[in-house]
Amino acid sequence: GFSKTFTVSLKDIELPCFLPLFSFLFILTDRYIAVYLPKCFLHLINKQHPKWMCHSLFLSGKHARIHLLNTTSSLYLPEGLLLDLQSGKLFDASINQSSLLTFLRCTQLDYHRVAALHCALDLNSSTDDITHKIIDWICDSAPSGTFDPIQEFILAFLYRTTSLELKNLDKLLPFSSLSNLEGHFKGIPGVMCVTDLIPQPAFKGEVQNLTGFWEEMYSTIEAFKYLNAEPHFHCNNLIREEWKKVLKEMNSEEKNMPKSSNVILHLTVAVVGLLDTWRIEQRVVPLFQEEDYRQRVLIGLIVEKLKDHLMRHLQRVGKKKIDILVIGYVARLLELIRQIMETVWRKYSLDSRIFSFKERGSAAEFAGFHMMSRILEATNGLCLPLPPGFQTLHTVLGVHCLPLHTLLLYIDHDILHLTEPFVVKLLKDLDNTETNEQLKFSIVARLPETIGKKICHLWDHPISSSYIARDYVKILLEKLGNKKCYGTSMRDKSPFSPEFLPLNYLTKILTDVEDQALNPFEEQENVDARFVEEIALKQTLILLGLENQ
Incomplete structure (x- = not known):
């Protein structure tokens, strides 16, 4: 050409x-x-x-x-x-x-x-x-x-x-x-x-039935057209925007997941299934051990877009062959990232005990964290997926190696991602010393709502109790909806109720909802209106500086 x-x-x-x-x-x-x-x-x-x-x-x-x-x-x-x-x-x-x-x-x-x-x-x-x-x-x-x-x-x-x-x-x-x-x-x-361009011969008429020499020549000319048109597949900002869109759909319609999301996750299952057949020897890096739905969505999305791209230019190959090629391509990508990690782990003599929060990071762990940050930056720039478990391990290393204010900056700027396995381990492994309590509170305050609902009960602390109470009130009032389930006057109150009219009003509403709006056969957590009242009073005393009186 x-x-x-x-x-x-x-x-x-x-x-x-x-x-x-x-x-x-x-x-x-x-x-x-x-x-x-x-x-x-x-x-x-x-x-x-x-x-x-x-x-x-x-x-x-x-x-x-x-x-x-x-x-x-x-x-x-x-x-x-x-x-x-x-x-x-x-x-x-x-x-x-x-x-x-x-x-x-x-x-x-x-x-x-x-x-x-x-x-x-x-x-x-x-x-x-x-x-x-x-x-x-x-x-x-x-x-x-x-x-x-x-x-x-x-x-x-x-x-x-x-x-x-x-x-x-x-x-x-x-x-x-x-x-x-x-x-x-x-x-x-x-x-x-x-560079000098060379004119190419043009084929006229029917070209589907070419055989032998002419088929080879036609294929070569088409290849030159590919070169000049530069149709190489790139994971660009369009895929990034679609990734965000699919994640938003999954979060907002968890019970009625869109059909497109199901297709994407099905493609991810095929990639991960192929990886499972490759992982035979002993691995030293604890990856592929969790369900990271963000990365799973991106994996399936890359497979879908790459399949569409190849089908436009290689229709004669057939859908089945292209499916095998694309799934193998994305699986090789994830395996290569794992291979980079394995080399880093062996180079700095790291092992799976890195998941412990009991010790500060060593020089070797800091080198591993730095390399993982470079991998994250590289894949983000190309909008490529990461192996499930990568972001949990990266954040664990961040806790080991970074001071608290730097760690929180990394989280706020979306360099470190808070995953459910990471938060569960953090809350279970660390006691409530002043330093650990500050770390836990900083992490819990930054949790996405979907994760916060699942793990808040693991931390026996007033902050966690307050979160549970607030969430319980929200759920109860949503169930109440527009129903008028409370008809008694708010002036009628028990002589034992505290003289705090806003709290009396809220407690009365919650009690009525508990009696009339809830299904008695539904499984309920150990939360009720009195628990909410108790937590609200404690928080009020803390805000007024009267908690020790």
Whole structure:
């Protein structure tokens, strides 16, 4: 669909006195074209994404090396072979993985880092070892200002492992997080690139029945159209807004959940079910151990949108095959995040006992918390889901590592999320010392209403009792509705009632509602109008400063 012309400046390079024309080597590999001029430069041009200069590796100086007996008398042959004309020996050209990873660690240039990261993943059919080494590099390196290495690693890994499954799938899947930042990498020193478009033949008439050569040609032309149109799937703000909408629907209509929400959760079950078949060996990170409905909704939503995207461009593949591809793609995403976490846990010798609140965070736990914060930032930026249990573990580490005021700022700014398992454990494990009481109160005051109703009874404290009483009054008055269940005069009161007319009035209403509006066979908690009256009096005394009199 287009041609690329690269022009290299040699003004800062000391050229040898004699440089014959055949000193240039052009080596064609699976995903790269290597262009080599001895003692000058070695360029690895990415064939899959030639429009993106930052995905091609431009090396010069000491990094531009091909190890051969005699580089000035070598001839390139097909299939990546080199012939030494003097000795008559054949050499198989390949990129040294160890040298590439060393270069990735040592270079300070972002366009080198991006290209080396993609190259390291592209050239490996078995990525386990290389993946652990890249994760280790991410843990040791500070976040880059130009690109997020975690985002780039996640998308590059998923692209590499999934795009091999089906032809043209690589044109539709996201492969980079740099769609809006390509301009940062255009000014690569010493390299200029000019693009010329090549007119494509147009097919007229019926194309569905093409076979053999013509079918292959038509498929290739369509692939070029995909490249030019850039239809890669991106989890953008549209998905983020729909995620919020579905969560709002689920919270407001919990008993009558919309049909779309049921479909989304059904897709999530398929992804989690596939993950369960993969988790065979012993894990050290306590993930996938809870029901996180926020993340479950996002998982199902990503599956649904990616399926729709692939069906528009790959209809000939069929719905069943696309379902398998998409569910596997999202499952690999969650498994990769778990794999990053496993590497972090082993690197800093952390274990599942981290769930205890009895000790302050160590340096290793702080490193784990920092890495989890980077993962959260990366996935939020791409609107990608997290494994269930991630946010609970992240908040537990936050309690360990952060002072209270910083912890509350993280919660208020939606960096740390309060989940039900976290709050239940906090209330059960910590006693009511002054420090712990302040922490508990700060957390309870920030709870969403849906969680607060479930766990408030776990904390034996006046604050919790006040919450229960208020919730009980609200429920009772809602059941009362517009019914006039109280007809007696409010002036008639027991001689034992306190002389506090607003409280007398409320107590009388609640008592009447209890007698007339409630179903006696419904299961009730240990709450009644007298409990509400008692709590209200205690709160009043506290506000008036009379609680100790």
